[in-house]
Amino acid sequence: MIKKLRQNPDLLFGTIFTGILLLIVLVGLIHTPYPTTQMSAADKFAAPGLMHIFGCDQYGRDIFSRVMEGLGSTFVIALFTVLIGSVSGVLIGSLCGYFGGLLDDALMRVNDVLFSFPSILLALVIVSLLGTGSVNVTLALGIAFVPSFARIVRSEVKKQAALDYVQSARLMGASHFRIIFVHILPNILPVLASSVMIGFNNAVLAEAGLSYLGIGVQPPRASLGRMLSEAQSFLFTAPWYAIFPGLTIVLLVLGFALLAEGMTEGGRDAS
Amino acid sequence: MLLEVKDFGIEFHDHDRPERVVEDLDFSLDTGEILGIVGESGSGKSLTGLAIAGLLPRKxxxxxxxxxxEGQDVLRMERSALRELQGDEICMIFQEPMTALNPTMRIGRQVEEALRIHHKEMDAAARKERALLWLRNVELEDAERVYDSYPHELSGGMRQRVCIAAAMVGGPKLLIADEPTTALDVTVQAQIIRLLQRINEEEKVAILFVSxxxxxxxxxxxxxxVMQKGRLVEKGPVEKIFSEPREEYTKKLIAAIPRVNLDE
Incomplete structure (x- = not known):
């Protein structure tokens, strides 16, 4: 394991970045250095230092504590977004790819329509129908992410379904359900895994984008996107306010991208 | 009579113009018989095999x-009844042992698949015992190790043996072999042929050998x-066809067998 990490710098740094951030999220669940909503006039725009390592915002709230909380909600929302998107995408994509025909045509045309809008725009539409709040944002992003997963899974299932082992399973008298889920699905896991990783990153960015626009996690709960949008007005008085939440997003996405890259590379070496 | 094919024809309708690929095919196959179907590419021999296995698309x-x-029409059977036959009574082995096995499943599980589907009364231990019995019966050395392996750990010849074991494990009456040795080298080819002959004698399984x-x-x-362009050219006992072929096409095919003569 250690040896593998040393040979694969992508995997190494990906694991380190993601590990650190995950640790911060987990610690943030039980303890933050300061209460995330505690204001203090004396600490208004306090520069990063020993008391506040990331500094303070315009209300004197500790930015590090708020980053911890915001990172947590970003993580959870991105996770559930990808979960909704990939599970529905796998269901739709495998049915379309396996059965083909009219079902495939119908579902894929709907998919094309959804696909033609940028997912963030689609999410915006759904949020405006459902209302703001983190549950609705997760739902909206999840739905917006279905088409890309469905498309990837469909083409992979189509490819696998043409192979003899599927024919042979059918000849064994296996049901369609069994063929799709027991025989084919394990074979598309590598592709699915990397698209889940990429999907997670897109979800992180989309969530940050939505909360930047003010329709994600609602105040007083902290969110990275909203912190960025507030920090914009104080870019010159308190640059750390923008830098640290921004850096956190960059690290999160970079870490996950490296992890995904490293894992595909590791998979290639193994096979 | 185990299998009777009567006036069988296939017509493709996926293009503007219908295309007949098999026409007026008549033949029968007895229990324990080995019937060879021979023909060039596109003669419809593989399609015939797939049709008997019930694997042709319905649309x-x-x-x-x-x-x-056994008197039941495979072409018009209920899907559920067909599934009862498939894997239990009719089995098939394919040309490419590389793709005929699922790369993410251990060999043992794949050999047991037919038992898992058709013999639900068997418990895991009985299934494993039967799978190992067949892995040994197809002359795989170290059957226990093979049982726990993945397909990529085996050679082409071993994989084809595994496919035969997976096909035979349920005790079928008909084994369809669609060019089972084409992807293998000549020595392995001869071994697989001998293996099929032995299994045919011991298990009394009829074999439809497409090549x-x-x-x-x-x-x-x-x-x-002998098939050509979807039509039956000639049929008969193997020695008769080879010693006194009646049709011009059969004569040409026989003349095309490469002969190695080291004296010249």
Whole structure:
């Protein structure tokens, strides 16, 4: 394991970045250095230092504590977004790819329509129908992410379904359900895994984008996107306010991208 | 009679113009018989094999005539009844042992698949015992190790043996072999042919051996069908076809068998 990490710098740094951030999220669940909503006039725009390592915002709230909380909600929302998107995408994509025909045509045309809008725009539409709040944002992003997963899974299932082992399973008298889920699905896991990783990153960015626009996690709960949008007005008085939440997003996405890259590379070496 | 194919035809309807790929095919197969189907590419021999296995798609092609397996018409059977037959009574091995096995499943599980589906009363230990029995019966050394391996850990010849074991584990009455040795080298090819002959004798399983290789067909079959462009050219006992072919096409095919003569 250690040896593998040393040979694969992508995997190494990906694991380190993601590990650190995950640790911060987990610690943030039980303890933050300061209460995330505690204001203090004396600490208004306090520069990063020993008391506040990331500094303070315009209300004197500790930015590090708020980053911890915001990172947590970003993580959870991105996770559930990808979960909704990939599970529905796998269901739709495998049915379309396996059965083909009219079902495939119908579902894929709907998919094309959804696909033609940028997912963030689609999410915006759904949020405006459902209302703001983190549950609705997760739902909206999840739905917006279905088409890309469905498309990837469909083409992979189509490819696998043409192979003899599927024919042979059918000849064994296996049901369609069994063929799709027991025989084919394990074979598309590598592709699915990397698209889940990429999907997670897109979800992180989309969530940050939505909360930047003010329709994600609602105040007083902290969110990275909203912190960025507030920090914009104080870019010159308190640059750390923008830098640290921004850096956190960059690290999160970079870490996950490296992890995904490293894992595909590791998979290639193994096979 | 185990299998009777009557006036069988296939017509593709997936293009503007219907295309007949198999026409007026008549033949039958007895229990324990080995029937070779020989023909060039596109003669419809593989399609015939797939049709008997019930693997042709239901849409986009028209099927005529009847394929009677123990009196039941495979072409018009309920899907659930067909599934009962498939894997239990009728099995098939394919040309490419590389793709015929699921790369993410251990060999043991794949050999047991037919038992898992058709013999639900068997418990895990009985299934494993039966799978190992068949892995040994197809002359795989170290059957226990193979049982726990993944397909990529085996050679092509070993994989084809595994496919035969997976097909035979449920005790079928008919084994369809669609060019089972084409992807293998000559020595392995001869071993697989001998293995199929032995299994045929011991288990009394009828084998439908589809190939373009006349010398293989001559070695293994009792009777031969010669097909060309979807039509039956000639059928009969293997020695008769080879010693006194009646049709011009059959004569040409036989003349095309490469001969090695070291004296010249």
């Amino acid at each position: 986009k092609l028209k099927k005529e005539g009847a394929i009677l397996f 373009h290789d006349l010398s293989l067909i001559r070695q293994i079959s009792d009777n031969v069908l």
